[in-house]
Amino acid sequence: MDIRxxxxxRAVFATARVARLATVDADARPHLxxxxxxxxxxxxxxxxxxxxxxxxxxxxxLRRLANVRANPQVSLLADYYVDADWDALWWVRAxxxxxxLEPGEDEARQAVQLLVNRYPQHRxxxxxxxxxxxxxxxxxxxxxxx
Amino acid sequence: MDIRxxxxxRAVFATARVARLATVDADARPHLxxxxxxxxxxxxxxxxxxxxxxxxxxxxxLRRLANVRANPQVSLLADYYVDADWDALWWVRAxxxxxxLEPGEDEARQAVQLLVNRYPQHRxxxxxxxxxxxxxxxxxxxxxxx
Numbered sequence: 001m002d003i004r005x006x007x008x009x010r011a012v013f014a015t016a017r018v019a020r021l022a023t024v025d026a027d028a029r030p031h032l033x034x035x036x037x038x039x040x041x042x043x044x045x046x047x048x049x050x051x052x053x054x055x056x057x058x059x060x061x062l063r064r065l066a067n068v069r070a071n072p073q074v075s076l077l078a079d080y081y082v083d084a085d086w087d088a089l090w091w092v093r094a095x096x097x098x099x100x101l102e103p104g105e106d107e108a109r110q111a112v113q114l115l116v117n118r119y120p121q122h123r124x125x126x127x128x129x130x131x132x133x134x135x136x137x138x139x140x141x142x143x144x145x146x
Numbered sequence: 147m148d149i150r151x152x153x154x155x156r157a158v159f160a161t162a163r164v165a166r167l168a169t170v171d172a173d174a175r176p177h178l179x180x181x182x183x184x185x186x187x188x189x190x191x192x193x194x195x196x197x198x199x200x201x202x203x204x205x206x207x208l209r210r211l212a213n214v215r216a217n218p219q220v221s222l223l224a225d226y227y228v229d230a231d232w233d234a235l236w237w238v239r240a241x242x243x244x245x246x247l248e249p250g251e252d253e254a255r256q257a258v259q260l261l262v263n264r265y266p267q268h269r270x271x272x273x274x275x276x277x278x279x280x281x282x283x284x285x286x287x288x289x290x291x292x
Contacts, residue, residue: 017227018225020178024170028174028219029219030219031168032168032221032222032223033239034225073174073175073176074176076178077180079166083163083265091180
């Protein structure tokens with residue numbers, strides 16, 4: 001499948017274990033954090049879910065949520081880099097609109113279930129905080145070998 | 147060295163081989179791409195350089211430069227992820243102000259030299275396009291084990 005197509009980029013993104021989330025604050029300043037995520041499909045089409053855990057990165061967690069509330073435009077990137085073979089490099093990107101889900105909501109509970117299924121590490125302590133949902137409006141991708 | 151300090155985050159970032167660059171367009175939409183980079187120190191303090199190569203990702207290259215010209219606020223992230231040990235995860239971030247250097251400029255030539263020194267892959271075909279310089283105003287970092 002061609003990673004440069006919508007379907008190809010989506011398929012590759014779905015298998016990535018980590019992505020980087022870019023949000024933008026009210027002063028148009030970008031903010032970046034790595035996230036683990038799960039891809040779901042529902043009423044909003046493709047939606048990428050990530051949980052805000054209650055651990056030390058609290059300040060950063062709050063910042064990304066405040067940013068999404070002020071400006072819901074977000075971008076997520078997954079990529080592959082290796083020094084030894086630049087012809088093997090690729091990246092995939094999801095651009096979309098973010099929504100903050102409170103822990104009690106149905107969609108938040110479903111998202112946490114997707115995350116727990118995908119990351120056994122989450123099972124001991126399922127995320128209990130808000131969930132960031134990003135409705136994907138555009139999938140894109142690039143590969144060095146194409 | 148504590149990764150949460152300015153010096154610690156800077157030291158870890160300097161050893162990373164790949165980073166992700168977030169820029170913001172005139173409509174406050176974030177844009178994300180992975181980059182290889184070199185860290186230099188000069189008249190502007192710490193500056194992160196990345197080159198725009200003349201290869202297939204031309205459209206993305208142009209977008210990041212147009213974004214920086216419209217809004218120079220950028221963020222760069224390097225991180226470590228491994229499924230097997232979430233206690234080993236870390237990330238470092240550089241927030242700063244971008245400048246676009248044209249190929250002929252002294253600083254662009256010095257940047258290309260830094261990049262070629264750091265990435266032997268660049269030696270066969272040194273980057274010939276514009277260079278993005280990001281003057282770092284803030285280093286920050288996080289580690290799961292702290």
